[in-house]
Amino acid sequence: MQTRDSIHSPLTVWLTLVVATGITFFAGEFEGSGPAGRWLVVGVLALALFKGSLVALHFMELRHAPAVWRWSVLGWLWVVVLGIAGAYLKGAA
Amino acid sequence: MSRSHSSSSAAALPLPAALQGDIAVWIFLLAELLAFGVFFLAYAFARARNPALFDAAQAGLDRQSGLINTLLLVSSSALVAHAVAVVRRGGSDAARRAAGALLGAIACALGFIVVKGSEYAAHFAAGMELSSSTFSMFYLCLTGFHFFHVVLGLAVLAVLWRQTVAGVYRLGDVNGLESGAAYWHMVDLVWLVLFPLVYLMH
Numbered sequence: 001m002q003t004r005d006s007i008h009s010p011l012t013v014w015l016t017l018v019v020a021t022g023i024t025f026f027a028g029e030f031e032g033s034g035p036a037g038r039w040l041v042v043g044v045l046a047l048a049l050f051k052g053s054l055v056a057l058h059f060m061e062l063r064h065a066p067a068v069w070r071w072s073v074l075g076w077l078w079v080v081v082l083g084i085a086g087a088y089l090k091g092a093a
Numbered sequence: 094m095s096r097s098h099s100s101s102s103a104a105a106l107p108l109p110a111a112l113q114g115d116i117a118v119w120i121f122l123l124a125e126l127l128a129f130g131v132f133f134l135a136y137a138f139a140r141a142r143n144p145a146l147f148d149a150a151q152a153g154l155d156r157q158s159g160l161i162n163t164l165l166l167v168s169s170s171a172l173v174a175h176a177v178a179v180v181r182r183g184g185s186d187a188a189r190r191a192a193g194a195l196l197g198a199i200a201c202a203l204g205f206i207v208v209k210g211s212e213y214a215a216h217f218a219a220g221m222e223l224s225s226s227t228f229s230m231f232y233l234c235l236t237g238f239h240f241f242h243v244v245l246g247l248a249v250l251a252v253l254w255r256q257t258v259a260g261v262y263r264l265g266d267v268n269g270l271e272s273g274a275a276y277w278h279m280v281d282l283v284w285l286v287l288f289p290l291v292y293l294m295h
Contacts, residue, residue: 009174009178041293048288048290056282058174073123076123087138090141091142
Protein backbone atom coordinates (compact mmCIF):
# COMPACT_ATOMS: atom_id res chain seq x y z
CA MET A 1 0.00 0.00 0.00
CA GLN A 2 2.78 2.41 0.84
CA THR A 3 5.45 1.17 -1.59
CA ARG A 4 4.21 3.14 -4.59
CA ASP A 5 4.68 6.57 -3.10
CA SER A 6 7.47 5.75 -0.69
CA ILE A 7 9.81 4.38 -3.37
CA HIS A 8 9.20 7.01 -6.05
CA SER A 9 8.74 10.03 -3.89
CA PRO A 10 12.37 10.56 -2.64
CA LEU A 11 13.65 10.71 -6.23
CA THR A 12 11.02 13.12 -7.55
CA VAL A 13 11.23 15.28 -4.41
CA TRP A 14 15.04 15.30 -4.74
CA LEU A 15 14.86 16.36 -8.41
CA THR A 16 12.43 19.16 -7.53
CA LEU A 17 14.72 20.31 -4.70
CA VAL A 18 17.77 20.33 -7.00
CA VAL A 19 15.96 22.41 -9.65
CA ALA A 20 14.59 24.82 -7.02
CA THR A 21 18.07 25.14 -5.48
CA GLY A 22 19.52 26.02 -8.90
CA ILE A 23 16.86 28.71 -9.41
CA THR A 24 17.50 30.01 -5.87
CA PHE A 25 21.25 30.26 -6.54
CA PHE A 26 20.94 32.08 -9.87
CA ALA A 27 18.32 34.47 -8.48
CA GLY A 28 20.75 35.24 -5.63
CA GLU A 29 23.53 35.99 -8.13
CA PHE A 30 21.67 39.01 -9.51
CA GLU A 31 22.69 42.30 -7.99
CA GLY A 32 19.22 43.75 -8.30
CA SER A 33 18.34 47.06 -6.77
CA GLY A 34 15.05 48.85 -6.20
CA PRO A 35 11.68 47.08 -6.36
CA ALA A 36 12.94 44.43 -8.84
CA GLY A 37 15.76 43.39 -6.51
CA ARG A 38 13.38 43.31 -3.57
CA TRP A 39 10.91 41.06 -5.38
CA LEU A 40 13.74 38.75 -6.38
CA VAL A 41 14.68 38.28 -2.71
CA VAL A 42 11.01 37.72 -1.81
CA GLY A 43 10.91 35.10 -4.60
CA VAL A 44 14.02 33.40 -3.19
CA LEU A 45 12.38 33.28 0.25
CA ALA A 46 9.17 31.88 -1.28
CA LEU A 47 11.29 29.14 -2.86
CA ALA A 48 12.82 28.41 0.57
CA LEU A 49 9.26 28.01 1.88
CA PHE A 50 8.46 25.63 -0.98
CA LYS A 51 11.65 23.58 -0.54
CA GLY A 52 11.26 23.43 3.23
CA SER A 53 7.65 22.26 2.84
CA LEU A 54 8.77 19.47 0.49
CA VAL A 55 11.34 18.25 3.03
CA ALA A 56 8.82 18.44 5.89
CA LEU A 57 5.92 16.79 4.06
CA HIS A 58 7.78 14.16 2.03
CA PHE A 59 11.17 13.38 3.61
CA MET A 60 9.97 13.85 7.21
CA GLU A 61 6.68 12.26 6.07
CA LEU A 62 4.57 14.78 7.90
CA ARG A 63 1.95 14.54 5.15
CA HIS A 64 0.80 11.35 6.86
CA ALA A 65 1.28 12.61 10.41
CA PRO A 66 -1.42 13.99 12.73
CA ALA A 67 -2.21 17.61 11.81
CA VAL A 68 -0.75 19.00 15.05
CA TRP A 69 2.72 17.68 14.14
CA ARG A 70 2.43 18.65 10.49
CA TRP A 71 1.43 22.19 11.35
CA SER A 72 3.99 22.53 14.14
CA VAL A 73 6.78 22.16 11.57
CA LEU A 74 5.03 23.93 8.67
CA GLY A 75 3.93 26.70 11.06
CA TRP A 76 7.55 27.11 12.21
CA LEU A 77 8.62 27.39 8.57
CA TRP A 78 5.95 29.99 7.70
CA VAL A 79 6.61 32.12 10.80
CA VAL A 80 10.39 32.08 10.24
CA VAL A 81 10.30 32.78 6.49
CA LEU A 82 7.58 35.45 6.75
CA GLY A 83 9.51 37.03 9.64
CA ILE A 84 12.70 37.08 7.55
CA ALA A 85 10.78 38.58 4.58
CA GLY A 86 9.23 41.22 6.85
CA ALA A 87 12.60 42.15 8.34
CA TYR A 88 14.16 42.29 4.86
CA LEU A 89 11.46 44.61 3.49
CA LYS A 90 11.71 46.77 6.63
CA GLY A 91 15.47 47.09 6.10
CA ALA A 92 15.05 47.81 2.39
CA ALA A 93 12.41 50.51 2.93
CA MET B 94 -22.48 10.28 6.54
CA SER B 95 -19.49 10.40 8.82
CA ARG B 96 -18.60 6.89 7.68
CA SER B 97 -18.39 8.00 4.04
CA HIS B 98 -16.29 10.99 5.13
CA SER B 99 -13.75 8.79 6.85
CA SER B 100 -13.53 6.38 3.92
CA SER B 101 -12.94 9.21 1.42
CA SER B 102 -10.16 10.70 3.56
CA ALA B 103 -8.62 7.23 3.90
CA ALA B 104 -8.53 7.00 0.09
CA ALA B 105 -6.76 10.36 -0.11
CA LEU B 106 -4.14 9.28 2.43
CA PRO B 107 -2.67 5.88 1.53
CA LEU B 108 -0.73 5.63 4.81
CA PRO B 109 -2.29 5.57 8.28
CA ALA B 110 -2.10 8.92 10.07
CA ALA B 111 1.00 8.48 12.20
CA LEU B 112 4.20 10.21 13.07
CA GLN B 113 7.19 8.37 11.58
CA GLY B 114 9.73 7.84 14.36
CA ASP B 115 9.86 8.24 18.11
CA ILE B 116 7.68 10.96 19.64
CA ALA B 117 10.49 11.98 22.07
CA VAL B 118 12.78 12.60 19.09
CA TRP B 119 10.11 14.78 17.49
CA ILE B 120 9.71 16.87 20.65
CA PHE B 121 13.50 17.33 20.63
CA LEU B 122 13.35 18.30 16.93
CA LEU B 123 10.70 20.95 17.60
CA ALA B 124 12.92 22.43 20.34
CA GLU B 125 15.82 22.49 17.90
CA LEU B 126 13.68 24.20 15.26
CA LEU B 127 12.61 26.82 17.81
CA ALA B 128 16.26 27.56 18.67
CA PHE B 129 17.20 27.90 14.99
CA GLY B 130 14.08 30.00 14.35
CA VAL B 131 15.02 32.50 17.06
CA PHE B 132 18.54 32.66 15.64
CA PHE B 133 17.25 33.26 12.09
CA LEU B 134 14.88 36.03 13.12
CA ALA B 135 17.57 37.67 15.27
CA TYR B 136 19.88 37.67 12.22
CA ALA B 137 17.15 39.06 9.94
CA PHE B 138 16.25 41.90 12.30
CA ALA B 139 19.91 42.72 13.06
CA ARG B 140 20.47 42.91 9.29
CA ALA B 141 17.44 45.19 8.88
CA ARG B 142 19.07 47.69 11.23
CA ASN B 143 22.26 47.81 9.16
CA PRO B 144 21.72 46.30 5.70
CA ALA B 145 24.80 48.00 4.18
CA LEU B 146 27.19 46.35 6.68
CA PHE B 147 25.62 42.92 6.19
CA ASP B 148 25.60 43.22 2.38
CA ALA B 149 29.27 44.26 2.28
CA ALA B 150 30.30 41.37 4.55
CA GLN B 151 28.07 38.89 2.72
CA ALA B 152 29.82 39.72 -0.56
CA GLY B 153 32.90 38.01 0.93
CA LEU B 154 31.07 34.68 1.28
CA ASP B 155 31.52 31.91 -1.26
CA ARG B 156 28.02 31.42 -2.70
CA GLN B 157 29.14 28.48 -4.79
CA SER B 158 30.21 26.64 -1.63
CA GLY B 159 26.76 27.39 -0.25
CA LEU B 160 25.17 26.00 -3.42
CA ILE B 161 27.31 22.82 -3.31
CA ASN B 162 26.46 22.31 0.36
CA THR B 163 22.74 22.76 -0.32
CA LEU B 164 22.91 20.13 -3.07
CA LEU B 165 24.88 17.81 -0.77
CA LEU B 166 22.35 18.13 2.06
CA VAL B 167 19.23 17.65 -0.08
CA SER B 168 20.88 14.64 -1.76
CA SER B 169 21.87 13.19 1.60
CA SER B 170 18.34 13.70 2.91
CA ALA B 171 16.85 12.05 -0.20
CA LEU B 172 19.17 9.04 0.21
CA VAL B 173 18.11 8.63 3.84
CA ALA B 174 14.42 8.86 2.81
CA HIS B 175 15.15 6.22 0.16
CA ALA B 176 16.82 3.96 2.75
CA VAL B 177 13.73 4.17 4.99
CA ALA B 178 11.46 3.37 2.02
CA VAL B 179 13.61 0.37 1.02
CA VAL B 180 13.60 -1.12 4.53
CA ARG B 181 9.83 -0.63 4.79
CA ARG B 182 9.32 -2.35 1.49
CA GLY B 183 11.24 -5.41 2.73
CA GLY B 184 12.76 -8.12 0.58
CA SER B 185 15.89 -10.23 0.68
CA ASP B 186 18.40 -7.50 -0.24
CA ALA B 187 16.61 -4.61 1.51
CA ALA B 188 19.26 -4.26 4.24
CA ARG B 189 22.10 -4.21 1.70
CA ARG B 190 20.40 -1.61 -0.52
CA ALA B 191 19.40 0.58 2.42
CA ALA B 192 22.95 0.41 3.81
CA GLY B 193 24.26 1.51 0.39
CA ALA B 194 21.91 4.51 0.37
CA LEU B 195 23.01 5.41 3.92
CA LEU B 196 26.68 5.21 2.88
CA GLY B 197 25.86 7.67 0.08
CA ALA B 198 24.19 9.94 2.64
CA ILE B 199 27.28 9.71 4.87
CA ALA B 200 29.53 10.63 1.92
CA CYS B 201 27.35 13.72 1.24
CA ALA B 202 27.54 14.71 4.93
CA LEU B 203 31.34 14.35 4.86
CA GLY B 204 31.38 16.46 1.69
CA PHE B 205 29.41 19.17 3.50
CA ILE B 206 31.88 19.14 6.39
CA VAL B 207 34.87 19.43 4.02
CA VAL B 208 33.32 22.31 2.02
CA LYS B 209 32.15 24.23 5.10
CA GLY B 210 35.43 23.51 6.87
CA SER B 211 37.44 24.95 3.98
CA GLU B 212 35.17 28.02 4.03
CA TYR B 213 35.92 28.50 7.74
CA ALA B 214 39.65 28.01 7.09
CA ALA B 215 39.52 30.77 4.45
CA HIS B 216 37.59 33.09 6.79
CA PHE B 217 40.00 32.56 9.68
CA ALA B 218 43.01 33.01 7.37
CA ALA B 219 41.48 36.34 6.31
CA GLY B 220 41.29 37.33 9.99
CA MET B 221 37.56 36.86 10.63
CA GLU B 222 36.70 36.59 14.32
CA LEU B 223 33.49 36.53 16.32
CA SER B 224 34.18 40.11 17.35
CA SER B 225 35.08 41.39 13.85
CA SER B 226 31.56 42.71 13.15
CA THR B 227 27.90 42.09 13.93
CA PHE B 228 27.77 40.08 10.71
CA SER B 229 30.74 37.85 11.59
CA MET B 230 29.30 37.23 15.06
CA PHE B 231 25.96 36.12 13.59
CA TYR B 232 27.55 34.28 10.67
CA LEU B 233 29.95 32.22 12.80
CA CYS B 234 27.38 31.46 15.53
CA LEU B 235 24.57 30.59 13.12
CA THR B 236 26.55 28.48 10.65
CA GLY B 237 28.66 27.05 13.51
CA PHE B 238 25.51 25.93 15.35
CA HIS B 239 24.31 24.25 12.15
CA PHE B 240 27.77 22.75 11.48
CA PHE B 241 27.69 21.18 14.93
CA HIS B 242 24.33 19.59 14.03
CA VAL B 243 25.78 18.21 10.80
CA VAL B 244 28.67 16.60 12.73
CA LEU B 245 26.17 15.14 15.21
CA GLY B 246 24.02 14.00 12.27
CA LEU B 247 27.02 12.27 10.75
CA ALA B 248 27.38 10.23 13.94
CA VAL B 249 23.63 9.43 13.80
CA LEU B 250 23.97 8.30 10.15
CA ALA B 251 26.95 6.11 11.06
CA VAL B 252 24.88 4.39 13.77
CA LEU B 253 21.93 3.95 11.36
CA TRP B 254 24.28 2.42 8.79
CA ARG B 255 25.80 -0.01 11.29
CA GLN B 256 22.37 -1.07 12.57
CA THR B 257 21.08 -1.48 9.02
CA VAL B 258 24.04 -3.68 8.06
CA ALA B 259 23.42 -5.74 11.22
CA GLY B 260 19.81 -6.25 10.09
CA VAL B 261 18.31 -4.51 13.11
CA TYR B 262 15.69 -2.65 11.01
CA ARG B 263 13.10 -4.78 9.30
CA LEU B 264 9.67 -4.47 7.79
CA GLY B 265 7.47 -3.42 10.72
CA ASP B 266 10.44 -2.49 12.90
CA VAL B 267 11.87 0.74 11.48
CA ASN B 268 11.22 3.14 14.34
CA GLY B 269 14.92 3.70 15.12
CA LEU B 270 15.76 4.31 11.47
CA GLU B 271 12.82 6.71 11.08
CA SER B 272 13.83 8.67 14.20
CA GLY B 273 17.44 9.11 13.03
CA ALA B 274 16.17 10.00 9.55
CA ALA B 275 13.85 12.67 10.98
CA TYR B 276 16.81 14.28 12.76
CA TRP B 277 18.84 14.36 9.54
CA HIS B 278 15.92 15.86 7.56
CA MET B 279 15.65 18.57 10.23
CA VAL B 280 19.32 19.48 9.65
CA ASP B 281 18.53 19.71 5.91
CA LEU B 282 15.33 21.75 6.49
CA VAL B 283 17.18 24.29 8.63
CA TRP B 284 19.91 24.71 5.99
CA LEU B 285 17.26 25.40 3.30
CA VAL B 286 16.33 28.56 5.25
CA LEU B 287 19.89 29.39 6.33
CA PHE B 288 21.33 29.33 2.79
CA PRO B 289 19.17 32.09 1.25
CA LEU B 290 19.15 34.06 4.52
CA VAL B 291 22.92 34.23 5.02
CA TYR B 292 24.37 33.70 1.54
CA LEU B 293 21.85 35.22 -0.87
CA MET B 294 19.61 37.84 0.73
CA HIS B 295 20.99 41.27 -0.14
